[in-house]
Amino acid sequence: MNPTFTMADSSFSASDGAVSTPAFSPLYQQIKGLILQSLQSAEWKPGESIPSEMDLAARFRVSQGTVRKAIDELAADHLLVRRQGKGTFVATHEERHVQYRFLKLVPDNGDLHAEGPTQRKIVDCKRLRASAEIARALDLRSGDAVLQVRRVLSFADTPTILEDLWLPGAPFKGLTAERLTGYHGPMYAMFEKEFGVRMVRAEEKIRAVVPDQAQSQWLKVPADTPLLSVERIAYTYNDTPMELRRGLYRTERHHYHNALN
Amino acid sequence: MNPTFTMADSSFSASDGAVSTPAFSPLYQQIKGLILQSLQSAEWKPGESIPSEMDLAARFRVSQGTVRKAIDELAADHLLVRRQGKGTFVATHEERHVQYRFLKLVPDNGDLHAEGPTQRKIVDCKRLRASAEIARALDLRSGDAVLQVRRVLSFADTPTILEDLWLPGAPFKGLTAERLTGYHGPMYAMFEKEFGVRMVRAEEKIRAVVPDQAQSQWLKVPADTPLLSVERIAYTYNDTPMELRRGLYRTERHHYHNALN
DNA sequence: CAGTGGTCTAGACCACTGG
DNA sequence: CAGTGGTCTAGACCACTGC
Numbered sequence: 328m329n330p331t332f333t334m335a336d337s338s339f340s341a342s343d344g345a346v347s348t349p350a351f352s353p354l355y356q357q358i359k360g361l362i363l364q365s366l367q368s369a370e371w372k373p374g375e376s377i378p379s380e381m382d383l384a385a386r387f388r389v390s391q392g393t394v395r396k397a398i399d400e401l402a403a404d405h406l407l408v409r410r411q412g413k414g415t416f417v418a419t420h421e422e423r424h425v426q427y428r429f430l431k432l433v434p435d436n437g438d439l440h441a442e443g444p445t446q447r448k449i450v451d452c453k454r455l456r457a458s459a460e461i462a463r464a465l466d467l468r469s470g471d472a473v474l475q476v477r478r479v480l481s482f483a484d485t486p487t488i489l490e491d492l493w494l495p496g497a498p499f500k501g502l503t504a505e506r507l508t509g510y511h512g513p514m515y516a517m518f519e520k521e522f523g524v525r526m527v528r529a530e531e532k533i534r535a536v537v538p539d540q541a542q543s544q545w546l547k548v549p550a551d552t553p554l555l556s557v558e559r560i561a562y563t564y565n566d567t568p569m570e571l572r573r574g575l576y577r578t579e580r581h582h583y584h585n586a587l588n
Numbered sequence: 589m590n591p592t593f594t595m596a597d598s599s600f601s602a603s604d605g606a607v608s609t610p611a612f613s614p615l616y617q618q619i620k621g622l623i624l625q626s627l628q629s630a631e632w633k634p635g636e637s638i639p640s641e642m643d644l645a646a647r648f649r650v651s652q653g654t655v656r657k658a659i660d661e662l663a664a665d666h667l668l669v670r671r672q673g674k675g676t677f678v679a680t681h682e683e684r685h686v687q688y689r690f691l692k693l694v695p696d697n698g699d700l701h702a703e704g705p706t707q708r709k710i711v712d713c714k715r716l717r718a719s720a721e722i723a724r725a726l727d728l729r730s731g732d733a734v735l736q737v738r739r740v741l742s743f744a745d746t747p748t749i750l751e752d753l754w755l756p757g758a759p760f761k762g763l764t765a766e767r768l769t770g771y772h773g774p775m776y777a778m779f780e781k782e783f784g785v786r787m788v789r790a791e792e793k794i795r796a797v798v799p800d801q802a803q804s805q806w807l808k809v810p811a812d813t814p815l816l817s818v819e820r821i822a823y824t825y826n827d828t829p830m831e832l833r834r835g836l837y838r839t840e841r842h843h844y845h846n847a848l849n
Numbered sequence: 850c851a852g853t854g855g856t857c858t859a860g861a862c863c864a865c866t867g868g
Numbered sequence: 869c870a871g872t873g874g875t876c877t878a879g880a881c882c883a884c885t886g887c
Contacts, residue, residue: 351883353856379872390858395873405849411873412865429848529848534839535796535814553796553814559848578795585846587690587790587820588666612864614875640853651877656854672854673884 358387358397366406366417367564373419373519377407380415406527420515420526427513429529429561432488432576433584442483450545451477452504454496461493464560464571472496476507479545487581489545492572498524515561524569529561533583542575555583619648619658627667627678628825634680634780638668641676667788681776681787688774690790690822693749693837694845703744711806712738713765715757722754725821725832733757737768740806748842750806753833759785776822785830790822794844803836816844 362377371377380398384391398415401407405428408416420426434442453475462469473493480488494502499522510517518524536556543550555576563569576583623638632638641659645652659676662668666689669677681687695703714736723730734754741749755763760783771778779785797817804811816837824830837844 355856381872392859393857396856398873409873410866412867412871414866414872431846431848531846531848533794533816533844533846535816535837536839537812537814551798551812553798555794555796555816576796578797583794585692585792585794587692587792616875642853653878654876657875659854670854671885673852673886675853675885 354389355393355396355400358383358389358394359400361387362397362401363406363564369523371417372523373417373525374421376414376416404527418525420513420519426516429515429526429559431583431585432555432578432581434482434581446481446484448479448481449476449504449507450479451475452502452507457493461571464568465493465495466568467495474499474502476504478507482581485577485580486546487577489542489575490572491574492570494570498522498569524563526561526569527563529559532558534558536575538575546575546577548577552577552579554578557583615650616654616657616661619644619650619655620661622648623658623662624667624825630784632678633784634678634786635682637675637677665788679786681774681780687777690776690787690820692844692846693816693839693842695743695842707742707745709740709742710737710765710768711740712736713763713768718754722832726754726756726829728756735760735763737765739768743842746838746841747807748838750803750836751833752835753831755831759783759830785824787822787830788824790820793819795819797836799836807836807838809838813838813840815839818844 362383365371365377377383378386380391380394383394383398387394398407398409402409402415405418405425408418408422410416418425420428454472455475457465457467457469457471457473459469461467461473462471465473467473473496476490476492476494478490478492479486480490499518502522506521507514507517510521515526518526534556535553537551538546538548538554540550542554543552546552546554548554555574555578557572557574557576559570559572559574560568561570561572623644626632626638638644639647641652641655644655644659648655659668659670663670663676666679666686669679669683671677679686681689715733716736718726718728718730718732718734720730722728722734723732726734728734734757737751737753737755739751739753740747741751760779763783767782768775768778771782776787779787795817796814798812799807799809799815801811803815804813807813807815809815816835816839818833818835818837820831820833820835821829822831822833
């Protein structure tokens with residue numbers, strides 16, 4: 328509709344401090360930003376369909392192709408899911424297929440969950456004040472309220488993963504061990520449903536360690552068993568850190584699988 | 589030019605055994621396959637530019653947009669690199685920016701290689717016959733000739749990575765410890781230049797282990813130090829496995845970094 | 850300046866889904 | 869069948885590179 332543009336339309340330019348480059352921003356990037364805003368403001372919720380490409384094109388006064396390219400990128404980031412003939416949907420951690428997207432520990436032989444259902448046991452869940460370290464990771468101030476959860480995951484009746492995780496207190500107000508235990512399905516799916524917090528991406532730092540006494544007891548392994556230490560920070564929209572997670576993985580019969588592209 | 593198509597043009601359909609689905613294949617996928625063939629046959633070599641989109645469109649008798657979409661996907665797979673104003677180039681492991689694409693071990697604090705250059709030492713390089721295990725991994729028959737290399741990587745004068753790797757004998761005929769030692773730069777860059785073998789993707793299985801005596805000596809760590817075991821299979825074009833690599837990583841001052849999307 | 854990739858449009862038609 | 873996403877085309881123009 329309006330092919331006369333040279334720079335970002337300015338109407339919706341992200342506020343970036345530097346004034347260095349003229350920062351030409353293509354239209355579809357701006358559209359992408361607008362859709363992102365609608366996702367953040369929960370105009371469309373996880374699992375729901377967003378308006379059709381034609382509708383969005385009309386709404387933003389651009390061609391279908393431009394909307395298409397914006398959606399393409401969001402789908403590549405797993406924020407949206409396209410379903411031919413049906414529509415485009417807000418991605419969710421509930422779908423069977425993408426359920427354990429962030430869990431990369433798999434059995435050495437056999438399928439994803441041929442070992443039967445994974446058993447989750449919440450061991451602890453308490454509110455406390457953020458240490459400097461936790462605060463830094465979650466972009467809080469030390470002393471702010473945080474939730475600390477400890478749980479054990481077992482595969483085929485063998486305790487395999489011991490996880491400690493910390494969540495910012497404010498967005499997760501009302502989270503208790505009971506609610507965690509009561510919910511059946513991935514934890515991130517519950518976060519979406521119950522707290523409107525959708526984890527979008529994460530970063531992990533992996534090391535080889537030896538457990539302390541408490542840890543070895545939870546996992547029922549000798550104290551000198553080498554374990555994988557997996558420290559994760561998970562982010563919502565806007566690159567806001569929303570979870571710090573420290574996992575200890577037993578790797579006698581499982582391994583962390585990673586595809587390099 | 590020829591908008592009358594319903595299925596794969598059959599002229600270049602990949603041979604897949606199953607006859608299950610009608611397998612509609614869009615034009616740009618077929619173009620992608622053709623470009624892939626040219627890459628495999630080394631019509632265009634790593635670092636070189638491929639013909640312009642317009643040229644390719646004329647060659648394949650399709651529109652520029654269709655070629656564009658094919659190239660887009662190949663670029664997303666890191667097989668091609670687009671450079672605005674210059675052309676599209678065959679990706680290479682030589683470029684500074686993408687140099688250690690497959691090495692995910694990074695220092696706990698600090699930049700990628702703020703530790704100074706990584707020191708590589710080839711410890712061993714010999715020909716031998718593939719065990720059943722190696723043969724399976726490399727898609728060979730047990731008894732086939734393979735090359736076995738052992739090397740140590742040091743950062744800041746600290747031995748940090750001990751790697752054993754196995755290569756199929758045929759494509760790497762003439763590879764010796766001297767040639768490995770003499771080449772300065774990433775090993776995969778040498779494989780491209782000297783043997784025409786380009787590693788395209790890889791899969792890694794990661795575990796926590798404790799070293800045996802020889803390993804602990806090479807890495808100069810106590811025998812009870814937990815280490816990351818990283819087993820990698822690297823593939824060329826066509827998903828052909830071309831390398832099996834077993835690495836032991838020290839993680840006292842480094843960690844394996846992984847981004848989850 | 851010409852040549853390259855990058856963006857945007859408008860329109861036609863195909864494949865898939867569900868009523 | 870209508871509505872959705874998916875493919876393909878043709879043409880215009882923009883941004884970047886190097887001569």
